[in-house]
């Protein structure tokens with residue numbers, strides 16, 4: 001059967017080909033969407049694992065700091081402070097420099113020693129900033 005010189009059979013075959021190719025294209029899009037979804041889920045799980053391990057890390061660090069800190073009264077103003085062992089801290093209230101040794105014994109630094117600590121910290125800060 002012919003109509004205006006066009007074979008109806010060819011038209012039908014062409015129509016079927018188009019339908020099949022649209023179907024194949026839709027399948028491909030669906031499979032891309034599925035891949036994307038599983039990638040998103042994997043990424044989501046990865047992010048969660050990272051967040052959980054960071055939280056654990058912070059808890060451990062907080063516990064360690066608590067274990068290594070000692071509660072002392074500032075010898076300058078009497079404020080209650082928590083200072084890490086084997087470190088020098090400044091009282092947030094009066095600015096006294098307090099050294100806590102490895103055993104947790106606190107000693108207030110002399111004004112000269114305090115000044116030296118500040119100068120040393122300032123030098124380290126300048127060096128760090130000078131590198132940038």
Ligand SMILES: [Zn+2]
Nearest residue numbers: 074077091094
């Ligand atoms: Zn103080």
